Amino acid sequence: MKGYDPQTIEPKWQRRWAAEKSDRASVDLSRPKYYVLEMFPYPSGKLHMGHMRVYSIGDVLARFLRMRGYNVIHPMGWDAFGLPAENAAISNRVSPDEWTEKSVEQMKRQQQRLGVSYDWDKEINTSSPDYYRWTQWFFLLMYERGLAYRKRAAVNWCPHCRTVLANEQVEAGLCWRCESEVEHREREQWFFRITDYAERLLNDLSTLEDWPERVQVMQQNWIGRSEGTEISFQIKDFPEESLPVFTTRADTLFGVTYMVLAPEHPLLPRLVAGTKREKEVMEFAARIRRESEIERTSEDSPKVGLFTGRYALNPLSGEAVPILVGNYVIMTYGTGAVMGVPAHDERDYLFARSHNLPVKAVIRPPAAEAGEEGDSFELPYTGEGLMINSGEFNGLGSTEGAAAITKKLQEQGCGRFKITYRLRDWLISRQRYWGAPIPVIYCDRCGTVPVPESDLPVLLPPAADLSGDRVPPLSHYESFVHTTCPICGGEARRETDTMDTFICSSWYFLRYTSPQLQDFPFDREAADYWMPVDQYIGGIEHAVLHLLYARFFTKVLYDASLVRVEEPFSRLLAQGMVYKDGAKMSKSKGNVVSPDEIVERYGADTGRLFILFAAPPEKDLDWNDQGVEGCHRFLKRVWRLVEEWEKEPRGGERGAGVLGAAEIELQRALHGTIKKVTVDIEERFNFNTAISAVMELVNAIYDYRRGIAGEKQDRVLMEEVFKTLTVLLAPFAPHLAEEAWQALGCRGSVHKQPWPDYDPAALAVEEVEIVIQVNGKVRGRMTVPAGAGEEMIMERACEQQRIAELLEGKSVLRRIVVPDKLINIVIR
């Protein structure tokens, strides 16, 4: 053992651990289990600091919990299907599977260099047929349960990715992946009926107490539950038709002065058919529909509308109001039509003013806000108040009024209470090659036929040229498309869209529990044992996407009695991003530090330690090269301690049980550190302060060894201190800890040691330093016996000259004593 040389010891232990499969986990009902999971990566081939951070966090927990006696499952795999692989394959002129295989290999090697304690026997790859046959199986399950359906709809189309996208995958009108502007296209597409689960997905958020609030809130917003009333308006001259609208303010029904339809509204063509306005209205609607999402939905784009020539009849007042078509109404929310109440809605007000529509006030603000008479108030008034100009409802408050109106409408058969969600069904078709084929066959005679389970997997044909413009690519694989109908045996065509990769990642945590199982997606007993994931760790970017889809999947599987948990992830840790020089690490900024670079220069232990020490896991982390140096220095410092100890003579008669003051102090430091590190990892997830506590212990050891001459040092105590220090360091710097453990002459692996308990007796102190405050200001300190009472503290405090001076001639009003901490003497 000479000098700290991570380049030698790290690979050595990594090989040893791998050979011994020391991190393999199997079902053991006699032991408490713990499932630690980090979001699996897309295999880009390049590990970045964000990866290193999430794996370091997960590994501390996994190693710590194993030492705590848990049966820990800590798996890793590859989210391998998807557009980036396909695009990379096209630009590198290789097939996506070759490209993926190579990337996995590279990335796995990089991961292994970090010394993360994965059970590699559980490795999975979503692009392997062994895996995606079950992804297809889940599609069939959804189909059987009526949760997968096909419909023609205007969908989000990314022209750059040449595929459609789910709503969750469009951010402010841009593709979440390539940031191209998303267009709307009419297409026949497959959807999952996630909206059937909206209420449960929302309600069960409250059971996820250990999820960050911001993630819960983001999901709440996304689901967007809204209670209100659906009101059907009759249309003048169209007795057959009715026009339903959704409103949260049924109390304003008498204030409706117009109606607006979305340009896509199916009723629109019929309303204007054959009229002199037809051409103008339809052209107007077409123009708006051509506008991009951004143009149309940005708040500053002006609200425009056009009269259709038709009138709707207010179901309660009978009043006829004009029906317009307008750009500010969107087809995908509510009913695609709104009632215009300009007096009590900001948007309606703006729209009405610019289109010369009347404004009719029907809600009066409460007297306090409206002034004496309450007759004149500023419009629009969007708050609640008392109903006016509303016939029999006059005088009711907004809340009771809305209920009364809903009731009345219901009696008349033209309205009902309704809950509306912002959440839309999950569009899962993708017009790309590199994904799991949707297992469906179209037969002219039998219609849409799901592929029988026994015919799974529907294999992807080997990739030919993918660079062509033909969409979807699978449609030009004749041998793939042509098939026979499973029902009638006649000629049929396969579905040529593939599934959204978010489906692959919606159940992978179940596959880890029995990754090689051949006849079912996962072993039910294994899943029942390991699930739920106790601690999930990943980036905040999946707050809605992956985390919502996985929750939905789990609920469906629960309903199908395939799993016993309704929620997949008990605890969630959204780790912060890694920054450098005030910006996210990125190639364009030129501020990228790669894990490889760090491992080569300082070793994985240093890199891990820095990442964990620089900030708490959920906060953004500022990369600092000098900080890395500091962590490296610390490890070298630890190393030297062990090295020096090794050279000193062993055993000895010293330390036979009588400890001196310095020894008692060192022992106290040791047990205080055990306590702090345990609490920081287990309860607070604050690895940064756990590490700083270990640093303090190391400083205390140095102080002791400097303060006490070599031959007088208590070797028994020193040995205990060194061993415990090594164990405490094991989750953070696993290689160094293992090497040190061996150097200390201990048997076995440090990672198999039980986590130490602290001895409360060793923490006990005989004397404590107490702060003396006078009127809340620190005026002195003193050392008193631990547990000293108020009288004694007061007496001793007054012995201090400074305190006596301050108290001179003053009367003591109060004395507050915080035992073993502080006395505050209040004087006047």
Place this chain on the structure above:
RNA sequence: GCGGGCGUGGCGGAAUCGGCAGACGCGCUGGACUUAGGAUCCAGUGGGAGACUAUCCCUUGGAGGUUCAAAUCCUCUCGCCCGCACCA
């Protein structure tokens, strides 16, 4: 606009239940060892006043408040970050 979060030395951060603000690390200053130091060790390091001793004052974005005591609780306010957003 709605919702969530954050604001502490030169920097990253600590202060866990209202009880010594600034742990730990970086950086910086001085010193030791050394041919050398980007190795290592020692000392110092929030700002100000002061005989640079004692001691005192100020300090957690800002202003108030509650309290014996506030980074921590309350009110207002400023700034930054994130999510959603013409959602009827």
